[in-house]
Amino acid sequence: MILGLLIVLPVVAYLAWLVWALVAYPIPLGYNLRSLWQRKVSSLSTAAAIALVVGIFVVVLSLAQGLSIAFVSSGRADQALVLRPNARFELNSSIERDRMRILKVHPLIKRDAEGFMASAEVVVVKLFPMADGTDTNVTVRGLERRGIGLRPQVRLVQGRWFRPGLSEVVVPRKMQGRFPGMDLGRHLRMGGRDWLIVGTFDAGGASYESEVWSDVNDIMQAFRRESYSALLVRLESPERLEGFAKAVEEDKRLKLEVVQETAYFKELTKAGDPIKVLGNLITLILTGAAIFAAMNTMYAAVAGRTKEIGTLRALGFRQREILASFQWESIFLCLTGGLLGSGLALFANGIQTGTTSFDTFADVSFAFTITPGLMAQGVAFSLVMGLLGGFLPAWRASRIPLTEAMKGG
Amino acid sequence: MDANRFDLGGGEPIIILDDVAKSYWRETLEIPVLQGIDLEIPRGSYIALMGPSGSGKTTLLNLIAGIDRPTGGSLEVCGHHLNGLDDDELAAWRNLHVGFIFQNYNLVPVLNAFENVELPLLLTGAGRGERRDRVEEALALVNLTDRMFNYPRQLSGGQEQRVAIARAIVTNPDLLVADEPTGALDAKNAEEVLGLMERLNAELGKTIVMVTHDPKAAHHARHQIHLEKGVLDRTVEVNR
Ligand SMILES: Nc1ncnc2c1ncn2[C@@H]1O[C@H](COP(=O)(O)OP(=O)(O)O)[C@@H](O)[C@H]1O
Ligand SMILES: [Mg+2]
16 A cells, blocks of 8 residues: 555656646647658658557457446346355256256245246257357356346347247347357257247346257257256345255255355456456556557667757756656657557447357457547546657656767767 | 957956866876967957867867866956856856857757747746847848748758857857858858848947958957967967
8 A cells, every 4th residue: 555655656746847848848849740741751651650559458348348247237136046066167067957946946936926036947058150160158048938037138139039839039239240040030059959039138148148048948958958947036135045955955945055146246247357358468468569669669769869858958948857858758659559559440330259168168259449538548548658668768868968969970 | 460469459358367277088198188378358349269270269269168178277268267167157147148159050859949049048048028029130131031930941041150149148148159150151152141140249349259261250359369379379360
């Protein structure tokens, strides 16, 4: 805490001084901008390198954001998944029919006019050909009609929901672009049957947007499953969860594990962690390289202007004025790259992408959106690069001996 | 040519050097560049500082102009004891009192003639209008009004040096220092620049210290003094 303050305070003070210097110090910014332009080739190539890094930074940021929306927004605190002990994920879990019969009418499950608010579900993974010719695993979820209502973020966009016993499926609207033949009225081939697509749905960015949904019994028949994967239940309140979990775990006929839905998805989100770690690592390495490039360019600029700087000092400009001037020159160099890079990232705006969820091996699709906030972060990031990359060269510039002005050559 | 014992004429001194010395160190080895320099230069002088290459002319000029500090002795220039000024005070003092003329003009390549001449004025707090008037006045004095918005690369060497002279006088300093101001110029341009400097001395009363190893250039000054291996020759040549 104290240590953090010791680092942050000088940086903030330095920044404040720089902003003040911009207004109060006599060396006009135009001098720096023109000097950058004077060395177009090196300035522009450095700016381009920084643009690339900032572009990647913004895209990684948006991917990470997209991933956490895909999982975290999927859960409710008053809902729980019942799984086989230690299964962790629906895909690894199985619950036999007799256990499910007992479980589905557990007295602690919330009831409404239509009965118990629970959905027995099965999850299978099926290889689907994608639009680009490659195959990817897609989660196919069999659920009860009740299960749709237990997911309030899910919304029908087109057509209608599936009916039991008729081999009907609904598909996420977002999947339609990535997989061919997912239009309304067409058929999907899986489990040895043709399934009619009767509707498309939207789940507000949640991971359901990478699942094909159908009736639980149809799926179990077609895929020859003897057991369910899990049961999704709603409780009276989040506080009832502990009691329900205890009851289900201790019931000798059940011996099942209860996981709060929010916790379940949080766990699932960790599947995205390797991507985030990789993304951060790549960003970190590229950032280091970009800062180095900026530093190099600025060192070269300072070295090439030794006499000029000495002359400015002879004319009466002070060390701190030279420092601020060159620091701003570096910031503007990087800022140019930052603006370019953020603009570049904008091109990728809304492009659909998929990532294989490491634990469930199924394709999770999400859109990454470049928001103005993310772009601002990218620009701020380039500012930091300009600050870091420019400090040492600017410092060196401010320390150039005045006698350099007099040297011949 | 009249040889006097260090008499640069009467009048109130503007530069007083008392036993000034400058050494460089190469590890523990002291390399003396200037030794025991005693010198008084009256206001309004035009001095040519001569001597062979490596004799310490530039070093001495740097000390007088306050862009370097002595390792011994004291300097009083334009009414200030330079030894007592810190770096910021010295910078402000240079801006106010000293005009620099360099061998290679040292114009900022990305600034046009007007902006180059304006540079020292940016430090004075003069308003935009006043700055414009003074820059125009200085450029008129060096006869470059028509080149006001040209960049250094669009000017000849002689024109560049005249812009540099305009920059040196724009803050109206008492003292001009010049290190080989004609060293990079052909004879015709050198004459023009030297004529201009003579006018600055004669008409505007500027005190000028000019380092040169060119006897023709030195003849434009009113006095010539000589530096030999870091020691000032006790004889002064009076040109006029
Ligand atoms: N920064 C320095 N470090 C070491 N020696 C120097 C330095 N600057 C000048 N000298 C030495 O001081 C001597 C005088 O240099 P200078 O004043 O430039 O001579 P001049 O202008 O008369 O040719 C030279 O021998 C030079 O090598
Ligand atoms: Mg010299």
